[in-house]
Amino acid sequence: MVKTAVELCGITLDNPVMAASGTFGYGAEFAELYDINILGSFSFKGTTAQERFGNPTPRIAETSSGMLNAVGLQNPGVKKVLSHELPEMKKFFKKKVMANISGFSVEEYIEICEALNDEEAIGWYEINISCPNVHGGGMAFGTDETLAALVTREVKKVAKKPIIIKLSPNVTDIKKIAAACEQAGADGLSLINTLMGMRIDLKTRKPLLANRTGGLSGKAIFPVALRMVYDVYEAVSIPIVGLGGISSAEDVIEMMLAGACAVQIGTANLTDPYICRDIINSLPEIMEKYGISDIKEIIGGAH
Amino acid sequence: MVKTAVELCGITLDNPVMAASGTFGYGAEFAELYDINILGSFSFKGTTAQERFGNPTPRIAETSSGMLNAVGLQNPGVKKVLSHELPEMKKFFKKKVMANISGFSVEEYIEICEALNDEEAIGWYEINISCPNVHGGGMAFGTDETLAALVTREVKKVAKKPIIIKLSPNVTDIKKIAAACEQAGADGLSLINTLMGMRIDLKTRKPLLANRTGGLSGKAIFPVALRMVYDVYEAVSIPIVGLGGISSAEDVIEMMLAGACAVQIGTANLTDPYICRDIINSLPEIMEKYGISDIKEIIGGAH
Amino acid sequence: MEQRFFSVTENRQIAPLRFIMKLFAEEAGITTPGQFINIKLEGFTLRRPFSVCEFDENSLTVAYKVVGEGTEIMSRMGIGKKLDVLTGLGNGFDTENCPDNPLIIGGGMGVAPLLPLCKELSLSGKAPKVILGFHSAEEIILLEEYSSYCNDVTVTTSDGTAGMKGRVTDAMDELHNCSYIFCCGSEGMMKSVFEKAKCPGQYSFEERMGCGFGSCMGCSRKTKNGYKRVCKEGPVFDSEEIIW
Amino acid sequence: MEQRFFSVTENRQIAPLRFIMKLFAEEAGITTPGQFINIKLEGFTLRRPFSVCEFDENSLTVAYKVVGEGTEIMSRMGIGKKLDVLTGLGNGFDTENCPDNPLIIGGGMGVAPLLPLCKELSLSGKAPKVILGFHSAEEIILLEEYSSYCNDVTVTTSDGTAGMKGRVTDAMDELHNCSYIFCCGSEGMMKSVFEKAKCPGQYSFEERMGCGFGSCMGCSRKTKNGYKRVCKEGPVFDSEEIIW
Numbered sequence A, B: 001m002v003k004t005a006v007e008l009c010g011i012t013l014d015n016p017v018m019a020a021s022g023t024f025g026y027g028a029e030f031a032e033l034y035d036i037n038i039l040g041s042f043s044f045k046g047t048t049a050q051e052r053f054g055n056p057t058p059r060i061a062e063t064s065s066g067m068l069n070a071v072g073l074q075n076p077g078v079k080k081v082l083s084h085e086l087p088e089m090k091k092f093f094k095k096k097v098m099a100n101i102s103g104f105s106v107e108e109y110i111e112i113c114e115a116l117n118d119e120e121a122i123g124w125y126e127i128n129i130s131c132p133n134v135h136g137g138g139m140a141f142g143t144d145e146t147l148a149a150l151v152t153r154e155v156k157k158v159a160k161k162p163i164i165i166k167l168s169p170n171v172t173d174i175k176k177i178a179a180a181c182e183q184a185g186a187d188g189l190s191l192i193n194t195l196m197g198m199r200i201d202l203k204t205r206k207p208l209l210a211n212r213t214g215g216l217s218g219k220a221i222f223p224v225a226l227r228m229v230y231d232v233y234e235a236v237s238i239p240i241v242g243l244g245g246i247s248s249a250e251d252v253i254e255m256m257l258a259g260a261c262a263v264q265i266g267t268a269n270l271t272d273p274y275i276c277r278d279i280i281n282s283l284p285e286i287m288e289k290y291g292i293s294d295i296k297e298i299i300g301g302a303h
Numbered sequence C, D: 001m002e003q004r005f006f007s008v009t010e011n012r013q014i015a016p017l018r019f020i021m022k023l024f025a026e027e028a029g030i031t032t033p034g035q036f037i038n039i040k041l042e043g044f045t046l047r048r049p050f051s052v053c054e055f056d057e058n059s060l061t062v063a064y065k066v067v068g069e070g071t072e073i074m075s076r077m078g079i080g081k082k083l084d085v086l087t088g089l090g091n092g093f094d095t096e097n098c099p100d101n102p103l104i105i106g107g108g109m110g111v112a113p114l115l116p117l118c119k120e121l122s123l124s125g126k127a128p129k130v131i132l133g134f135h136s137a138e139e140i141i142l143l144e145e146y147s148s149y150c151n152d153v154t155v156t157t158s159d160g161t162a163g164m165k166g167r168v169t170d171a172m173d174e175l176h177n178c179s180y181i182f183c184c185g186s187e188g189m190m191k192s193v194f195e196k197a198k199c200p201g202q203y204s205f206e207e208r209m210g211c212g213f214g215s216c217m218g219c220s221r222k223t224k225n226g227y228k229r230v231c232k233e234g235p236v237f238d239s240e241e242i243i244w
Ligand SMILES: Cc1cc2nc3c(=O)[nH]c(=O)nc-3n(C[C@H](O)[C@H](O)[C@H](O)COP(=O)(O)OP(=O)(O)OC[C@H]3O[C@@H](n4cnc5c(N)ncnc54)[C@H](O)[C@@H]3O)c2cc1C
Pocket: A061, A062, C036, C046, C047, C048, C049, C050, C051, C052, C062, C063, C064, C065, C066, C067, C068, C069, C070, C071, C072, C109, C112, C113, C205, C206, C207, C208, C209, C235
């Protein structure tokens, strides 16, 4: 039997496969389909202090081997998440979940962390400083190392869970930002969020998305994500959660060789709602094919 | 009859379709297949002052809807280009060609421009400040607005042809760099060059490319290119050559609606050596389908 | 929601650019008129959502228009082709609390999801009236099917090439005291119907979808009862909650 | 180089993971043993290059091993499947200036491009000797075909399950005064052959390719005569110019 367990900031995951924020809701839709306790964990939808409707529709467009979304952080706000979504989730998900936290100011990130601090079901905070779809929002923090470090430092002061900073790929030098977050006290990093992209409707001659631009995700971005994880692995010594375009057990292994100690699956859940289950089921066989007996041992193996 | 002519820095192109640098050599391989004078023009392989072998092989890897290359500017050097490649090219290509100029220092860019200044076949210089595949090379200029402006200003002083600065997408704010180039005297901009990416070989557990990382091109990057052209169009008033993942007449129109006054086809030439011909042939029909009688009129139409 | 592998048992053109595709599986998974399916097409990230216009236990039919690459590929699929389908999506029409003489109004491809509704209402002893609106005669689809369930079907065409010349709202003028409406069509058309009708009813919406089963928030719509997902709480919304 | 649409007329397994595919077109476009084709596969950016192991005016055959996604898809292609192929690629072997008793040495899938060479040499009255090296008996391919053109074929297997146990270089020991070599196999194998042979010859190389027809510089190789493209000036290089 191959070993698939990994550790992420002191918590053991049965396997490195998590579902990515924004594509898995709070798990309910998937729990109807399969027992989602087979997951390493999942990161729930980006949560803000107040309820947000997000951007006008259309919010979704298709691209070659990918998609654009401009959801704009629709979520019920942290209070409702605590009072409704998490109690519901705990009925079917018994593991630690990752709380994806999005904000428009340092104060907001702090406010959300404080509100969630005593929720036992939460294992980690994933601090999303990289949402490209809200104006004046999170991405500004993720594209400037001083701001990224500031958020990290302030959140770290109040957070009672390990904080994983989710980085933006829309930057010149992601290593610099990663290093700044590490120095400021980040317990881990997750990358990548979506690349900024756009589509134009030839019939109307206007941008397809109401928000004009959106975030590109899916298989198309896998090589970009892989390169960034590889580079960041050389720049920091905290654990990295790798994501961006993963859709097979082979991709999981490739991402871990680049340096990820766990991975997230985003867009692929939309194309195929059973993909996380299928990847987890096929992982042992694919590990054997490539001579891997303990998946932990390949983390960063390509360096 | 629909009108397909456009103007690029004072030179009229019969149609907006050019082949992109690095995928079309000096035209010879394609001239064997079809009369390449049907092209608007093409940009020849990045030329440096001295001959370069480029990177070790493997230089090529495949990705979903795209590919990575790490050719590393293999070229015979500007003297040989003048004495051999261009005389050969002029036998079968009668239009103005775009000279793609790559350098490792401001002096090198200047040296190449000076060497090419009197070559009549050259219509424009495309100053490549964005090659991700050479260490200490071009991309550093393309990721810093001060350096980008410096190259532009110095090259502009000596260049006897319009200079089109080729921008890197591997930046936090491409608008800033574009504006800096415009201010420094650029006659036009072309974007995008490749996104940095990587693949790892699961069998060897090492990067697939000898250079470790490579440039991602092809359909996968089209939405990223489109977004950048759209944004840059709002930031500058000089003409933009749009490229990145274009593989159909529809893509050409989409890119022009975003703000490109001409386009380049790169990777698609490798998949299908007749693609430029096919796009040019189908352009009138697709224009009619979308009610476009003069292609010039749609430039920037999505704004 | 369930994932099922269907095989194509019929795929034929019924009007210019308009096709009917019949799919077979052990269980079709559709329980209510107005539900939709989401079809995976090789090479695409996003599935393609289609309303079901006929169904029984082990088959379902979609009527679709070729508008882009995905539907173009569908139109060339042969018999026997296997498709990965998410079925049983969306809420569907609620037929419990409607009066005996509801009015069914469909526009263009919007006539599709209303057909099984018409069937169900008729079979349950109600007497729906139907108005189907198209641009022109050649775009008319499913008229025979409607006529087989209902003997009060009015067709309108904008160009007058068939039926009554005008829009569905013009046909509404002819009908007095309509007390309940089931409607599907473009948002503009549905809004006109709603404004004209001044009566309760249910309206089925379209939105660009990421997942089609409620997990991505790609398809949200503001309603008087808060934000709802077209793919999960919809696509059918009660007139009382719709914000136009 | 030409683009041609071929149809698959045969596609069968000849050994574990090893297949033969025969393709038909009006003109096959191959003129010289050692040339290759580049096959477009739906859904992939890069074409897949394969040496031609048999050809006539309107057909050609490739012998391929399933190593990844592309060859896996090829292995499942049925008769009649149409393929977009760039044909007539590369230089091929130069047979004009070789002596009467050349030695042909192939390793693994590298035996493929040498087969039409063996045929041509034999038909032109020369008497090539052949050494084919494999890991084990089950990987042996094209042996019958070689034997039909040449009656001096030695097989080696690393595990000794067929032929002589050892490597092709071990088989070379048995052959005295070899004066010219045609070789294709892994780079390591070819280097050993070259070092052992100490005689002139031609060696066919592989490289990851972008275009396969000379336009992208993806496949360059340093030679004593400067930089050459494996896809255009190669894949066959003269021993005199190779830098190992
Ligand atoms: C709940 C629902 C039910 C539908 N029922 C039907 C039906 O019964 N018959 C029918 O012909 N059409 C129906 N549609 C519209 C149908 O989904 C689109 O026409 C189809 O997805 C177009 O795919 P394409 O690849 O041909 O077009 P493209 O424009 O190439 O598709 C690109 C992307 O945009 C999406 N898209 C394009 N148009 C629409 C649209 N109008 N609505 C939602 N997404 C769109 C596609 O799904 C795809 O993700 C329905 C849509 C929804 C949301």
